[in-house]
Amino acid sequence: MKNDVKEFFDNSEHRPPKFGVLQGVKVVFSAIEVAGPLGPHFMAEWGADVIWLENVNGGDTNRNYRPSEHEHRNDRSMSLDIFSEDGMAVFKKLVKEADVFLVGGKGPSFIRKGITDEFLWAINPKLVITRISGYGQEDADPNYIDRPCYDGIAQAMSGYMSQNGTPESPMPAYPYVGDLFTAMFSLSSTLAALIRARETGKGESVDIAMTEVLMRLSTYNMVDYLNDGRMYPRPGAKDPIQGATGIYKTKNGFLFTNILGRKQMKTLFNMIGCEELYGVGDFKEGFSFINLNWDKADYVESKVEAYFKTKTNEEHIEIFDSMKVAAAPVLSFKDVVEHPQYKARDMWVDWDTMTTEEKYKGVNVVPRFKVNPTKIWRSMPHIGYDNDVILEDLGYSEEQINELYHKGVIFRNDRDK
The missing domain is CATH 3.40.50.10540 (Crotonobetainyl-coa:carnitine coa-transferase; domain 1)
Structure with missing residues (x-):
């Protein structure tokens, strides 16, 4: 049952009605x-x-x-x-x-x-x-x-x-x-x-x-500096620590995604044409994310960016839903106001x-x-x-x-x- 949020609304009233978890405070x-x-x-x-x-x-x-x-x-x-x-x-x-x-x-x-x-x-x-x-x-x-x-x-x-x-x-x-x-x-x-x-x-x-x-x-980033002096670059629209995470340009807009998980990584490498790099060198088989310190990370990220440009937001989301990967279009205020959710x-x-x-x-x-x-x-x-x-x-x-x-x-x- 929906809350009648304006049940007591009255601008002429000067004393608050009793409601809510903090009534009496x-x-x-x-x-x-x-x-x-x-x-x-x-x-x-x-x-x-x-x-x-x-x-x-x-x-x-x-x-x-x-x-x-x-x-x-x-x-x-x-x-x-x-x-x-x-x-x-x-x-x-x-x-x-x-x-x-x-x-x-x-x-x-x-x-x-x-x-x-x-x-x-x-x-x-x-x-x-x-x-x-x-x-x-x-x-x-x-x-x-x-x-x-x-x-x-x-x-x-x-x-x-x-x-x-x-x-x-x-x-x-x-x-x-x-x-x-x-x-x-x-x-x-x-x-x-x-x-x-x-x-x-x-x-x-x-x-x-x-x-x-x-x-x-x-502290998510600061503790790495405090403990080993590590500084992360300013990432723009991407995550500073892991690849395949951030905002990507698509055929009809922008999509944010966070591709994580062992099975998801293997599928991603196949999708972007990098299957030969999966499980090679510092990227071990079973890794759940792409560490940007990996020497092949920049190359893989460029392939990810190119892949996103080949499909629309809707097409990507359908694919990512099947992979159990979180993804969402970057909505404008107009989109948000009209969104059925x-x-x-x-x-x-x-x-x-x-x-x-x-x-x-x-x-x-x-x-x-x-x-x-x-x-x-x-x-x-x-x-x-x-x-x-x-x-x-x-x-x-x-x-x-x-x-x-x-x-x-x-x-x-x-x-x-």
Whole structure:
């Protein structure tokens, strides 16, 4: 049975409905753009009550980009001057009720302003604190700890970018893997810490450096350098380690394939006219892949490329299916949207936004939870859209809330609408 993902959708509602595996979890975050906000956003899609703390001078700098509507659905927005006296009082009350506080920025900026782990645990001993920066919160080189770090900077500084591109030039991997991988590390580590905090009653502090995330994910190649000094060439569209793996030009497009397996190798050598090389020299019979260090690897790879150009994607896939080899055409967005696989999985969803008259089209919530399904209960909120209700739930009166607006401690850009 398909999930009615918009079952509770109501942009006029300011309190989240109860749904999902994270219902009852309260998350407060202060971060902009992608690496910081995306982890809490996934929690919001899975049922957590997520409060997005924005500044009172215009909110998140990414708000003007169309993807932000997608990546902030289900969030609640509070625009708060945290470091004013009244703002700090509000912040303390938020933290006291939260399970998670996540902050992103240049180095230990919040710590220097007094929001240390000890300060937060004095308010809420069970709090999970996640801090995201480019180079870490402590023990970093003083020349780097305060430097700004964006996706491309993290890729460049971590060695990740050096592995991508062509022999002539490295290139960044898109879309924004430094941001996206960091967000997934923050999501997983925060939830892991939350499990432990709930078991022990003692909070945790998680220090995530974007550069280190990409180093950890580069170990597939980096360990060969660390252990024997081996460097792999930038492969372009191919795998840097094994042949017959990567993107190949066909008669009608491009195909990605990963030809692995003992039987598959023998069949491949026959298909490309290299049967005399199978089981010869360094390529022993029974090998499951073509090691690019083999002295005949370049020749075999040229034969593979020539073979791919003789058939269409569809013809190749039929052959590879019979060989039990994974292969897929390189689909455009148009191909993906029209593909029967993704229609069958109900991957496309639209919703009403708070800022446009047209419906916004996006990707459905991933992954699927069978017992506690995910929901999209609202679109991206206006800046400070939920100030009043959040403050009311913290015990503030209407008069006190109006005073905070008057002082500029809170801001809501649609208040008169």
